[in-house]
Amino acid sequence: MTMEPAGSDPEAPVTTVDAALAAARSAGIERQDAQRLLAAVVGQPRTWLLAHGEALLAPAQTRRWQDGLRRAQAGEPLAYLLGSHEFYGLGLRITSDVLVPRADTETLVDWALDCLRAWSASNPGSPRVLDLGTGSGAIALALKHSRPDATVWAVDASAEALAVARGNGQALGLTVQWCQGDWWSAVDSRPFDLVLSNPPYIAEGDPHLADLAHEPALALSSGPDGLDALRQIIAGARSRMCPGAWLLLEHGHDQAAAVADLLVEAGFQGVQSRADLAGHLRCTGGSACPAPSGPAPGGALPRVTRKRRRIAV
Numbered sequence: 013m014t015m016e017p018a019g020s021d022p023e024a025p026v027t028t029v030d031a032a033l034a035a036a037r038s039a040g041i042e043r044q045d046a047q048r049l050l051a052a053v054v055g056q057p058r059t060w061l062l063a064h065g066e067a068l069l070a071p072a073q074t075r076r077w078q079d080g081l082r083r084a085q086a087g088e089p090l091a092y093l094l095g096s097h098e099f100y101g102l103g104l105r106i107t108s109d110v111l112v113p114r115a116d117t118e119t120l121v122d123w124a125l126d127c128l129r130a131w132s133a134s135n136p137g138s139p140r141v142l143d144l145g146t147g148s149g150a151i152a153l154a155l156k157h158s159r160p161d162a163t164v165w166a167v168d169a170s171a172e173a174l175a176v177a178r179g180n181g182q183a184l185g186l187t188v189q190w191c192q193g194d195w196w197s198a199v200d201s202r203p204f205d206l207v208l209s210n211p212p213y214i215a216e217g218d219p220h221l222a223d224l225a226h227e228p229a230l231a232l233s234s235g236p237d238g239l240d241a242l243r244q245i246i247a248g249a250r251s252r253m254c255p256g257a258w259l260l261l262e263h264g265h266d267q268a269a270a271v272a273d274l275l276v277e278a279g280f281q282g283v284q285s286r287a288d289l290a291g292h293l294r295c296t297g298g299s300a301c302p303a304p305s306g307p308a309p310g311g312a313l314p315r316v317t318r319k320r321r322r323i324a325v
């Protein structure tokens with residue numbers, strides 16, 4: 013990269029790479045985040061920063077860096093500053109119209125892929141998969157990437173989020189049927205072989221919402237106990253699922269028992285949970301009715317999944 017010549021803007025302070033990173037440290041910005049932000053500003057890989065501590069930032073770069081630093085200090089997620097984030101090995105464009113995909117959600121994708129493997133062992137053809145509340149399209153695209161044979165639908169109530177998801181699908185060359193609307197009403201009535209969702213599940217009034225103020229409210233909270241969206245999804249699910257189809261739901265670390273109860277009350281079978289890497293029961297699912305044969309894809313209850321796929325950025 014050719015850095016812009018320093019000194020062309022007399023108003024801009026002269027800053028070196030090392031000084032910029034020291035300023036980020038003083039501002040309390042996590043080291044790796046600061047390096048990724050600065051690397052994006054100067055258009056170089058992070059390793060370049062280590063070998064070029066004395067390099068001067070050009071005035072325009074200094075201004076971009078200071079703006080990024082201010083936004084990071086105000087709590088804006090790094091993904092919004094960079095405009096991108098990696099999920100399940102896929103690079104996604106991310107804007108403030110969508111939730112920043114969380115590593116915890118990879119647990120849900122791992123489980124979904126297990127279900128699809130079990131489905132394919134006893135069914136020919138292409139499984140019909142539905143992602144409810146797709147946001148950036150992270151889950152739907154990760155599944156389509158891992159299982160190109162699946163036909164994937166993805167629903168979101170937010171037109172802005174769907175525009176981001178659709179763009180991600182196009183950029184990755186992955187075909188997903190994007191549908192705007194309220195949960196089940198957004199898709200036609202043909203039944204699905206697998207349904208999964210990471211819906212909003214934080215309780216309204218939860219003090220943690222203050223730390224998430226930069227992300228869309230529609231993606232975060234759902235009713236006084238956080239379970240409203242999960243109740244709606246579970247209530248509408250059974251009539252829209254094939255025999256033996258699994259419904260897999262992400263939820264808060266303390267909501268597994270409540271979600272399991274909702275699934276059992278709605279007639280789901282084999283209800284079980286899986287933990288995220290931190291050991292919190294993060295996803296709960298059940299089968300719409302007994303599968304024709306073979307073991308449940310989740311195994312014993314609860315099951316901890318540790319397998320993760322990571323591609324370094």
Ligand SMILES: C[S@@+](CC[C@H](N)C(=O)[O-])C[C@H]1O[C@@H](n2cnc3c(N)ncnc32)[C@H](O)[C@@H]1O
Binds near residue numbers: 148151212
């Ligand atoms: C927690 S975010 C999950 C985003 C994405 N699936 C992920 O894991 O990163 C929940 C998503 O549900 C969407 N949503 C909220 N209420 C909805 C509704 N009634 N119908 C459809 N989607 C809804 C939000 O717009 C948001 O994109």
